[in-house]
Amino acid sequence: MAEPIAALNGAVVAWPGSGASARPPLGPIDLTVQPGEILALVGASGAGKSTTLRLLAGLQAPTSGAVVRAADVGRTGVVFQNPTLMPWADALTNAALPLELAGVSRQAARDRAAAALTAVGLGGRLDARPSQLSGGMAMRAALARALVTAPDLLLLDEPFAALDSVTRRRLIEDLHALWAAARPRPAIVFVTHDVEEAVYLAQRVVVLGAADGRPIADLATPGIPPRPEGWRAAPLYRQAVEAVAAALDASMGAGGKAA
Incomplete structure (x- = not known):
C-alpha cells in the first residue's frame, strides 16, 4: 500500500474546562488517508468530525499525538459548511x-x-x-x-448540507467527474451526517464513536466512482448503506448521544 498522504497518529484534542461538566477529550484518533482516495467521515453530532477535518487541514493542532503528512504532499483545499465567499x-x-x-x-x-x-x-x-x-x-x-x-488533499466539511436533495446529487456527480478527470487525483475527505450520501460519494466510510471520536468502523464501499446510472437502487449499494447505518447506530448507543 502507498504511503498515506495524511494521517492522525494517536491524536488527542483536550477541551478547556474542568470538573464534572467538562467535555471529555477527543481521541486518541488513528486515521490514514491514502493518495487519490475518497473517504467519508460520519458520526453523531459532537463526535468530532469537523475537528478531525481541521486536524488533517493543519488548522488545529492536537493536544497530544501527531498529524503526519507525506513528504511530497502539496496543497490542501478546504470547503466549509458555508461557502465563505x-x-x-x-x-x-x-x-x-x-x-x-x-x-x-x-x-x-x-x-x-x-x-x-x-x-x-x-x-x-x-x-x-x-x-x-x-x-x-x-x-x-x-x-x-x-x-x-x-x-493533493481536498477536505470538505458538510458542504452540501444546506442544499436541496436535487442540487446535492448534482454536486456529488460533478465532484466525482472532477476527481476522475484530475491527474493525479486528489485525496478527498468528506464529512457528512447522511449515510446514503457517504456511501454514494466515497470509496471508504469511517464511523466515529460518539463518546470520544475514535474510529469504530472502517467500511469499504463497492465499486469506484463515478457511480453508474441507477446505482442507488443496486443491492450492493443498499447493503453498504445498511452496514454503515448499523455502525453509526452502534456508535451512538455506545456514546449516549443523539444525532
Whole structure:
C-alpha cells in the first residue's frame, strides 16, 4: 500500500474546562488517508468530525499525538459548511484568491480561476457576486476556489448540507467527474451526517464513536466512482448503506448521544 498522504497518529484534542461538566477529550484518533482516495467521515453530532477535518487541514493542532503528512504532499483545499465567499467580490476574484495569495500573477490567477469555475459549471457567471448566486452556485464557487490550486488533499466539511436533495446529487456527480478527470487525483475527505450520501460519494466510510471520536468502523464501499446510472437502487449499494447505518447506530448507543 502507498504511503498515506495524511494521517492522525494517536491524536488527542483536550477541551478547556474542568470538573464534572467538562467535555471529555477527543481521541486518541488513528486515521490514514491514502493518495487519490475518497473517504467519508460520519458520526453523531459532537463526535468530532469537523475537528478531525481541521486536524488533517493543519488548522488545529492536537493536544497530544501527531498529524503526519507525506513528504511530497502539496496543497490542501478546504470547503466549509458555508461557502465563505467575499461578498464584495465577484466569483472570478473569489476563486483566484488562493493563487494570488501564493504569489501567482493576477492575470495567470484569473485565467486559472476562470477555468476552475467553468469546470464546476459557472463559466457564465464569472462576474456574479455571492448575493447573485443561488446556494448551489455559491457552493460551486467555493469548490472552484478549493480546486484552483490543484490540491493533493481536498477536505470538505458538510458542504452540501444546506442544499436541496436535487442540487446535492448534482454536486456529488460533478465532484466525482472532477476527481476522475484530475491527474493525479486528489485525496478527498468528506464529512457528512447522511449515510446514503457517504456511501454514494466515497470509496471508504469511517464511523466515529460518539463518546470520544475514535474510529469504530472502517467500511469499504463497492465499486469506484463515478457511480453508474441507477446505482442507488443496486443491492450492493443498499447493503453498504445498511452496514454503515448499523455502525453509526452502534456508535451512538455506545456514546449516549443523539444525532
